[in-house]
Amino acid sequence: MKSLSLARALALIAPLIMLAGAYGFQYLGGLHPCEMCWWQRYAHFAAVPLALIAYGVRARACVSALFVGLAGLAVGISGLIGLFHAGVEYGWWEGLTTCSTMPAAGNAADLLSQIMASPITRCDVAPWSLMGISMAGYNGLLSSAAALAILALLLKARKA
8 A cells, every 4th residue: 555655645746846847937937838838737737636636535545546547647648748849849850839829809009019028939949958958858757757656656556
C-alpha cells in the first residue's frame, strides 16, 4: 500500500508544481503562454481533480488506484504535448497550429487596437531556456518522468 500512497501523492504534487511553475513564469516572468502551452496546462488541470478524488476514495484501494492512474495518464499526456511542443520550438517538425489568437468583433479601429495590445506568443520560438532546454522541454521531461513513476508505483502496488 505504500506504493499506492506514493503514486497518489506524486499524481497530485507533480501537476501542482508544473502549474505553479507555468503561472510563475507567466505572472512573475512576463512570459505569456502560446496555444500549445495551454494544451499542456489543460492536461495538468485534469490531473489535479483526478488525484484529489483518489485521496477522497483512498479507503477503496482499487478505486483510488483507478483515479491515480487517470491522473498519471493526464500528467503523461501533458508530458507528450510538451515534448511535441519542444520539437516545434527546436525546428524538428512543424506544429499543428498557427498559434495565433482571433481578435473579438468590432470595427477596424477596435480590431487594430486589440491586435496591437495582444502579446505576440509563437509556438515555434522558445521564450526561455536553461541549458538549451525550453519550458516545454522541461515540462515534457519532468511530466513524462512523473507519469512513468506513477505507473511504476501503481504496478508495484498491484503486485503487493
